[in-house]
Structures are given as structure tokens and as C-alpha cells.
Amino acid sequence: DKQTTIETLKWVHITISNAKRNLLGNYHKIKGKYLQLYLNEFVYKLNRRYFENKLFDRLVIANITRLCVKTDIQIFKLSFLLFTLSV
Numbered sequence: 001d002k003q004t005t006i007e008t009l010k011w012v013h014i015t016i017s018n019a020k021r022n023l024l025g026n027y028h029k030i031k032g033k034y035l036q037l038y039l040n041e042f043v044y045k046l047n048r049r050y051f052e053n054k055l056f057d058r059l060v061i062a063n064i065t066r067l068c069v070k071t072d073i074q075i076f077k078l079s080f081l082l083f084t085l086s087v
Contacts, residue, residue: 015046 019042023030030038051058 018042018046
């Protein structure tokens, strides 16, 4: 559909323009060596631009999830150690 293509290209153009403005506005000398890192930072910020009111909740959930995973790994290591000692 032509209208969908026009709308999509409009947003592609806006995103590229914003990335260019962000890079030129924040960094005085951009090295090709670090370009991917700069773009990663831009995409990270772009993907989280609407999380302002949910940011604290997401942070709490991320920490709880990390704690649970860390605890699971410690339980696994402990059970493996006990298993190897019993054999």
C-alpha cells in the first residue's frame, strides 16, 4: 500500500534525523571505532522514551528478576556440590 509506505518512510526519515542531531549535538568528534556504541545508546534511549512513569516499576522488577536468577544459580551450585560430595 502506497500510503503505508509513505508513512513508514516518514518515520524512518524522522528517526535518522533524530539520530544525526543527537550524535552531532552530544559528541564533538565521532570516531568510526565507537559509532556502533553511539548508535546503541541512541536506540536504547529511543526505545525507552515513553517509560517515564513506569521506570521505577521496571527497575524494581528487573532487580527482583536478577535476584531470583542469582538465587537459582546459587541453589543449583549448592545442590551440585552436595551431589558431588555424596557420590
